Amino acid sequence: MAYTIALNFEDGVSRFIECNENEKVLDAAYRQQVNLPMDCSDGVCGTCKCHCESGRYDLGDEYLEEALSEQEFEDGQVLTCQMIPNSDCVISVPLSSQMCKTGSETYTAQVVRAESLSDSAIELNLELTSHLGVPFLSGQYVNIQLPNSQDTRAYSFSSMPGEKTLSFLIRNVPNGRMSQYLTTQAKPGDVLNLTGPQGSFYLREVTRPILMLAGGTGLAPFLSMLHQLQGSELKHQVHLIYGVSRDVDTVKLAQLEAFAAQIPQFSFSVCVTDPASSAELKGYVTDHIEPGQINDGEVDIYLCGPPPMVEAVITFLKSKSITPRNFYYEKFAPQVSKETA
The missing domain is CATH 3.40.50.80 (Nucleotide-binding domain of ferredoxin-NADP reductase (FNR) module)
Structure with a gap:
């Protein structure tokens, strides 16, 4: 069994890795070319300390309290060199993605439909051509590149994470370049580049109203x-x-x-x-x-x-x-x- 681990970096970039059963998060990240901070990898120095926002895991008892205090443990701090997930997890990494030698993924997708739902809202439906799905946390956004331009616009997903078909609810901005493209030029089959996911606005575990x-x-x-x-x-x-x-x-x-x-x-x-x-x-x-x-x-x-x-x-x-x-x-x-x- 493998678990999906969302790594949220300080610069807003999110990367998703697969962690095998009984595999430590740090090892899984390095296996997938994400260089999380580390020094000793033995639970001694605390360099790999991150915060687990959701999910179940085991840290064992081989790390030193100097590396992770009891209060830090209670607050959800983890040592990724010791952390073995028992479920999907979301981890906040206190560094930028570039410092961990990683970054946002890039995807290509074809326009399925661009429909004006009102004079103020457009729904854009895309189908991925480069991947089977985009992993993201519900609430996050992606940057969509305008055709024949280097300009991008950030839009939140309105669809379910991991699906091949993506949807976005986009404000129709007067004189907006993306709005003009979607309302006057977009046609099925147009290819768009997407970069992401990003953002710290996403659904956490529901533990209260x-x-x-x-x-x-x-x-x-x-x-x-x-x-x-x-x-x-x-x-x-x-x-x-x-x-x-x-x-x-x-x-x-x-x-x-x-x-x-x-x-x-x-x-x-x-x-x-x-x-x-x-x-x-x-x-x-x-x-x-x-x-x-x-x-x-x-x-x-x-x-x-x-x-x-x-x-x-x-x-x-x-x-x-x-x-x-x-x-x-x-x-x-x-x-x-x-x-x-």
Whole structure:
């Protein structure tokens, strides 16, 4: 049996390696040309110390406390030279990927479809031609290179990790180069280069209630997370508040309803800021966060949206003196071409 180990580096790059049964993470990484930090490899120096964010493992008892203290052990610190996984794991490496002589993977894919879901959102579907799938953590993003250009744009996956077919929910930016390509030029069979995955915004192990806050096409990473949650036995409530500016900006409602039907602990609500909206909930996302969803701070909050929305949620939490157990957020800003910016 082999386990998948996600190595998240300080520069945002993620690499995925396979660790065989009874194999130490450090050995598995070197076997796959990822040079994790090390010196003694005997649990003596602590040079290979990393943080395990999720997963089960065994460190044995042959390392010295000078290399890993009891408190560090309790906090999830690990010595990769001693760590033997018993499940898939996510490990944060306190170095850049370049220092470990590795980097992002590059993939090629063909356009299957580029569809305008509204005048503000485009769905891009790609099929990989160079690999069987892209390993990533639900919520992460990839850089997509514009055809006949060195320019790239970063987009979060909205599809399930590891699949050959990829999907992205992309904001239609006026005068944006990628938006113009997707709406006026893209055709099935076009070849695009992808580099990644990257990002520290991804779904962690669900150990308490989760509140997801999405603004516009910031819905994309949550769709990927919900794909992952479909196959798990949730013991905690997961609620998504999806905010848009106008009624016509709402997309993927049928998919959200399907998720709600398939995931017993999941629910969602939609709010629209336009006062003339026909939506039941009007206003901003922060207007519709209920006390029960905050759970007296015993909650993990995931937030993805434009910078003003992110700042508004941070201000809201401070004004209510709410400190969630974990608060993960990602803000995105549109990129327009230099000629029109």
